Amino acid sequence: MHIKSHLPGFLVTLDGPSGAGKTTCSHLLRDLLTDRGLPAARTTQPSDSPIGALARSGTHQFHGLALTCLVAADRYHHIATVIEPHLQAGHVVVCDRYVLTAYVLDRIDGASEEYITGLYQHARPADLAIVLMDDPEQCMARAQQRGLYSRFHHEDLAAAQREHELFLQSAEHLRAGGATVLIHRVGQDDAPAVAAALAEHVTAAIAARPVHFSHPPR
Numbered sequence: 403m404h405i406k407s408h409l410p411g412f413l414v415t416l417d418g419p420s421g422a423g424k425t426t427c428s429h430l431l432r433d434l435l436t437d438r439g440l441p442a443a444r445t446t447q448p449s450d451s452p453i454g455a456l457a458r459s460g461t462h463q464f465h466g467l468a469l470t471c472l473v474a475a476d477r478y479h480h481i482a483t484v485i486e487p488h489l490q491a492g493h494v495v496v497c498d499r500y501v502l503t504a505y506v507l508d509r510i511d512g513a514s515e516e517y518i519t520g521l522y523q524h525a526r527p528a529d530l531a532i533v534l535m536d537d538p539e540q541c542m543a544r545a546q547q548r549g550l551y552s553r554f555h556h557e558d559l560a561a562a563q564r565e566h567e568l569f570l571q572s573a574e575h576l577r578a579g580g581a582t583v584l585i586h587r588v589g590q591d592d593a594p595a596v597a598a599a600l601a602e603h604v605t606a607a608i609a610a611r612p613v614h615f616s617h618p619p620r
């Protein structure tokens with residue numbers, strides 16, 4: 403009987419407040435993983451599908467459960483058409499925002515935690531969920547410098563602080579449910595230093611995962 407060592411793909415997600423550096427660091431992280439010989443792909447939610455484009459540009463037009471469900475439709479489509487195929491091919495997928503963000507933004511928009519948990523009960527959990535955090539003031543300043551285009555991008559500190567607290571709460575909530583969640587604080591590090599630290603965490607988590615064996619059909 404043949405027993406084939408099967409290395410499944412690995413899903414790393416990056417969530418956190420706007421301006422924390424997710425987009426910048428997710429590109430750098432993908433490059434660092436590739437340099438280490440790991441086939442890695444970087445992607446984002448909302449995705450670049452027509453549903454994702456509608457959600458990303460439509461936060462002023464769509465509110466409450468309409469936006470929550472639009473983002474969920476994009477997320478399930480993206481999982482099925484982008485994330486799963488990469489994982490099946492054995493790639494490391496670095497996803498800029500994932501389900502953890504839903505626990506923050508959808509709650510700000512009125513959905514309950516139970517509703518969000520039900521909505522995503524069929525979404526593949528991340529193998530490593532990273533939450534990138536920095537002081538709310540710092541995140542707000544960087545997001546403002548880059549440009550504000552979403553209803554969830556803040557110009558007032560109280561809203562940024564609320565978002566910050568919700569990310570920490572959501573990280574604890576997912577962790578309590580059994581997810582592997584890492585909170586990484588940016589501090590004084592520049593983006594390449596943050597990405598290098600994240601690459602260490604990701605490679606360690608990949609090395610520590612159990613190896614699965616698949617039995618081909620007889």
Ligand SMILES: Nc1ncnc2c1ncn2[C@@H]1O[C@H](COP(=O)(O)OP(=O)(O)O)[C@@H](O)[C@H]1O
Pocket residue numbers: 418419420421422423424425426427544545547548588591592593596
């Ligand atoms: N560690 C960092 N130190 C300083 N500036 C950063 C850092 N990470 C990202 N930036 C800058 O902050 C801005 C927002 O970063 P971005 O990656 O778009 O954040 P996010 O995707 O979390 O909203 C960009 O102009 C980016 O160049």
Ligand SMILES: Cc1cn([C@H]2C[C@H](O)[C@@H](COP(=O)(O)OP(=O)(O)O)O2)c(=O)[nH]c1=O
Pocket residue numbers: 419420421424447448457458461469473498499500503504507508552553554555
């Ligand atoms: C991932 C996600 C995004 N969105 C909306 C709000 C985000 O500000 C918008 C665009 O996301 P994104 O471009 O990642 O913004 P940011 O610069 O804040 O990281 O999409 C949701 O409403 N729910 C979600 O779960």
